[in-house]
Amino acid sequence: MVSAETIFQKAQRLDVFRLQELADFLDFLLSKQPVVQKKSSAFPPTQIEWPQNRPVYQGKPLSIEEMDEAIEYEAGLHK
16 A cells, blocks of 8 residues: 555655646546446347247248349339
């Protein structure tokens, strides 16, 4: 443990420039606010869709090609 007297004795041996740097550093440390971390995630929590529930989509199952065609069609509407 360092006592105030030890700090005072060491500070007397420092030059003016170093004392000023030390004072600026201490001011910085004393003015620094503690970082409060919010517990948040990048994505909001989601609900699990259970297999026994009805799916949201009620149409016929589409193939990959049909899905790609639908995407191209919708993208063309938004150009």
